[in-house]
Amino acid sequence: MNSAVMRNSPFLSHFLQYLSAVGFVIFITAVFFVLRDALDTTLVALLYLIPIGLISAYWGLGPGIISALLTFLTLNYLFIKPYYTFTVHRPIDVVILVIFLIVAIVINQLVGQMQAGLAAATAREREATQLYELGTALAGFHDDHAIAEILAKQVQDVSRGEAVELNITGTHSFAFRLPESFTPTHPPEWVLPIQVARGVLGEIRLWRASPVLTSSEKRLLQTFASQGALALERARLAQAESRARVLEESDRLKSAILSSVSHELRTPLSTIKAAASSLRGNDVSWDSAARSELIAAIDDEADHLNMLVGNLLDMSRIESGVLKPKREWNILSEIVGSVLARMKHLAEEHRVEVDVPESLPLVPVDYVQMEQVFTNLVSNGLKYAPEKTVIRVRAFVEGDSIHVVVSNQGPQVPQEHLERIFDKFFRITAAAQVTGTGLGLSICKGIIEAHGGRLWAENVPDGLAFNFTLPLILDGVSPPTMPMDTENE
Numbered sequence: 001m002n003s004a005v006m007r008n009s010p011f012l013s014h015f016l017q018y019l020s021a022v023g024f025v026i027f028i029t030a031v032f033f034v035l036r037d038a039l040d041t042t043l044v045a046l047l048y049l050i051p052i053g054l055i056s057a058y059w060g061l062g063p064g065i066i067s068a069l070l071t072f073l074t075l076n077y078l079f080i081k082p083y084y085t086f087t088v089h090r091p092i093d094v095v096i097l098v099i100f101l102i103v104a105i106v107i108n109q110l111v112g113q114m115q116a117g118l119a120a121a122t123a124r125e126r127e128a129t130q131l132y133e134l135g136t137a138l139a140g141f142h143d144d145h146a147i148a149e150i151l152a153k154q155v156q157d158v159s160r161g162e163a164v165e166l167n168i169t170g171t172h173s174f175a176f177r178l179p180e181s182f183t184p185t186h187p188p189e190w191v192l193p194i195q196v197a198r199g200v201l202g203e204i205r206l207w208r209a210s211p212v213l214t215s216s217e218k219r220l221l222q223t224f225a226s227q228g229a230l231a232l233e234r235a236r237l238a239q240a241e242s243r244a245r246v247l248e249e250s251d252r253l254k255s256a257i258l259s260s261v262s263h264e265l266r267t268p269l270s271t272i273k274a275a276a277s278s279l280r281g282n283d284v285s286w287d288s289a290a291r292s293e294l295i296a297a298i299d300d301e302a303d304h305l306n307m308l309v310g311n312l313l314d315m316s317r318i319e320s321g322v323l324k325p326k327r328e329w330n331i332l333s334e335i336v337g338s339v340l341a342r343m344k345h346l347a348e349e350h351r352v353e354v355d356v357p358e359s360l361p362l363v364p365v366d367y368v369q370m371e372q373v374f375t376n377l378v379s380n381g382l383k384y385a386p387e388k389t390v391i392r393v394r395a396f397v398e399g400d401s402i403h404v405v406v407s408n409q410g411p412q413v414p415q416e417h418l419e420r421i422f423d424k425f426f427r428i429t430a431a432a433q434v435t436g437t438g439l440g441l442s443i444c445k446g447i448i449e450a451h452g453g454r455l456w457a458e459n460v461p462d463g464l465a466f467n468f469t470l471p472l473i474l475d476g477v478s479p480p481t482m483p484m485d486t487e488n489e
Helices: 003-007 010-034 041-059 061-079 091-138 144-159 215-280 289-320 332-342 367-384 440-450
Strands: 163-168 174-178 190-196 199-207 328-330 351-355 363-365 390-398 401-408 454-460 463-471
Touching: 010 041, 010 061, 041 061, 041 091, 061 091, 091 144, 091 215, 144 163, 144 174, 144 199, 144 215, 190 215, 199 215, 215 289, 289 440, 328 332, 328 367, 332 351, 332 363, 332 367, 332 390, 363 367, 363 463, 367 390, 367 401, 367 440, 367 463, 440 454, 440 463
Parallel strands: 351 390
Antiparallel strands: 163 174, 163 199, 190 199, 328 363, 390 401, 401 463, 454 463
């Protein structure tokens, strides 16, 4: 009979333990019987206590008691005169028998208590280990499905049941069954709620026909359910906290948008309103130079206003994924020249140096969007760099990409902010001290990344430089050797 059968049959296992105890007593008795003439009765009684203690220690209290009673009888029957009878003539023999019986029972009790304590300690250690493993496995998970899977596996391992099913309730209720192929044909043998103080989060359904769950197994599974409930509640609190942070960030962005837009739009609108009011009145002569200046102010501020609104719309399109570049083969020097020509008046107080050779290969970019990138980067330099300083635009080939550097001699940016300056509405300088919506660099980053490139900023010895790369490959095709007709929008 193999050990697996014995593990699965407690009755057979206990029977074998009793049988082994009786066999061991018979063997010891046979040995003592051979030596009976050489051994004193008191010594035999003392020697009998050794197998009794061993039997109690290895096979438990029941076999120990049986062996004690059996040795008591054999001691009386085989080793106390008259032999082969249970009659006792001498008082000293009665005393020996009584003391032997008392000591044997006490030994059994002590060994049994010790063994029960050891078994309880071992069981508690095993439960503590299993709880630690479950707690470690659940730590850090904020997903209901992952928690349910881990909990089901632990319950399955401990209960050794036919199947385990976890029904998780809530907004996204679901059921996880282990094994997945199991189809229940009868109600589960045990149902355990997954419950916290605020309510029931689900239940554990266990199919295990036999043997029935012991009290320790039930207690451990209830602890598992409590651990799972805490993990589910922690996950839901984390999800709620995440949603709260998103809402908080959304509110912050809304406030930043309102603050920035209201601040930036007020200036051109006020200028346009003042100039229009002056022209509408009779304060300015139609032939005076002031009239031309007012009309020029309206025109410039209208362009500024158009740019601000355009930036907001572009940012909205980038975030929604609507802004798709129309990539065509273009000459980079033409794009840079077009932008600088249009910004000629704005850059009057600076010196602009351009090193973008016409010999560069054609680049597959959206002409209008790249104009927007150069406009925003040069405008950033004009805004922050002191007057009479130099703004440089440089481009060169680097592997399969074009590397462009737009640098200025403005203040450097602290290292910890070099990444954040591309965030929407992020400002290092107070908003009241600079103009703009704080979206220009974010739009540049969105356009460059939409082209498959990368944009970053770095401090250089005399100021700040914006670097970006653009791939020279379009749909697996290298740049053509001859310039192609480009369509400027």
